[in-house]
Amino acid sequence: xxxxxxxxxxxxxxxxxxxxxxxxxxxxxxxxxxxxxxxxxxxxxxxxxxxxxxxxxxxxxxxxxxxxxxxxxxxxxxxxxxxxxxxxxxxxxxxxxxxxxxxxxxxxxxxxxxxxxxxxxxxxxxxxxxxxxxxxxxxxxxxxxxxxxxxxxxxxxxxxxxxxxxxxxxxxxxxxxxxxxxxxxxxxxxxxxxxxxxxxxxxxxxxxxxxxxxxxxxxxxxxxxxxxxxxxxxxxxxxxxxxxxxxxxxxxxxxxxxxxxxxxxxxxxxxxxxxxxxxxxxxxxxxxxxxxxxxxxxxxxxxxxxxxxxxxxxxxxxxxxxxxx
Numbered sequence: 001x002x003x004x005x006x007x008x009x010x011x012x013x014x015x016x017x018x019x020x021x022x023x024x025x026x027x028x029x030x031x032x033x034x035x036x037x038x039x040x041x042x043x044x045x046x047x048x049x050x051x052x053x054x055x056x057x058x059x060x061x062x063x064x065x066x067x068x069x070x071x072x073x074x075x076x077x078x079x080x081x082x083x084x085x086x087x088x089x090x091x092x093x094x095x096x097x098x099x100x101x102x103x104x105x106x107x108x109x110x111x112x113x114x115x116x117x118x119x120x121x122x123x124x125x126x127x128x129x130x131x132x133x134x135x136x137x138x139x140x141x142x143x144x145x146x147x148x149x150x151x152x153x154x155x156x157x158x159x160x161x162x163x164x165x166x167x168x169x170x171x172x173x174x175x176x177x178x179x180x181x182x183x184x185x186x187x188x189x190x191x192x193x194x195x196x197x198x199x200x201x202x203x204x205x206x207x208x209x210x211x212x213x214x215x216x217x218x219x220x221x222x223x224x225x226x227x228x229x230x231x232x233x234x235x236x237x238x239x240x241x242x243x244x245x246x247x248x249x250x251x252x253x254x255x256x257x258x259x260x261x262x263x264x265x266x267x268x269x270x271x272x273x274x275x276x277x278x279x280x281x282x283x284x285x286x287x288x289x290x291x292x293x294x295x296x297x298x299x300x301x302x303x304x305x306x307x308x309x310x311x312x313x314x315x316x317x318x319x320x321x322x323x324x325x
Contacts, residue, residue: 020060239278251295
């Protein structure tokens, strides 16, 4: 039997027992090894908080008769475990037939087996939980293969990049260091010879990628980690400013529980909530601020406040024109 079945069976034996059940009896009834039974008992007691008591005299186990009645939860995964397994299952289901088809099939089987060990049947778990990607942009498979291979093998690339800001393709030589999956889309952090600095490239905007006959420029982990985590969102790099945002009491009930950045500072001010986040490029931050409309005010810096105010005024003007009789 699998782990879920064993734990259900063990729970039933302990719940029905009026006296301690000898360890050997539990092992024989479950048809498991000594080590497996010890692990199952420890998991049931430590992770599921079952009120298991050990009687040294009888070398047996039972539920504490004075504890509240214990029942197994409907599903035993924590948040990250469930997300990881369902994300893997959905990603594997979306893989197109190819060279790895025979290898991916066993992975699907293993993932579904793990889902089934969480206390519910795999099909039931998958049908009750939905992961919804948002604003997903399609990446060319050939480009993804070239970029990921160059990243893993520390090799420079020649790319044709069609950035959205300039809306014109250009050629770059890059030295890729890290692939990043952010808000359901892929990016690569790389040193750009043209910019002579670290840059973030969206993979869906890379039109062509091929190996470059150049020496690879290495980057130490400390510099890379600082570049990745220093500021807000996907626009990486050293933070140049701190945004100070004040949310209304109604919106604060949500924002106060959100993590915008690992170094953020939050404090309650009466019923309102003040959030401070570091950023290097305001573009993504402005979009996140605008979605809260009148429920947030930019207190500082002044440049960010003006930028958001101008966007709101432009939006108000457009709507006022639309509703004018």
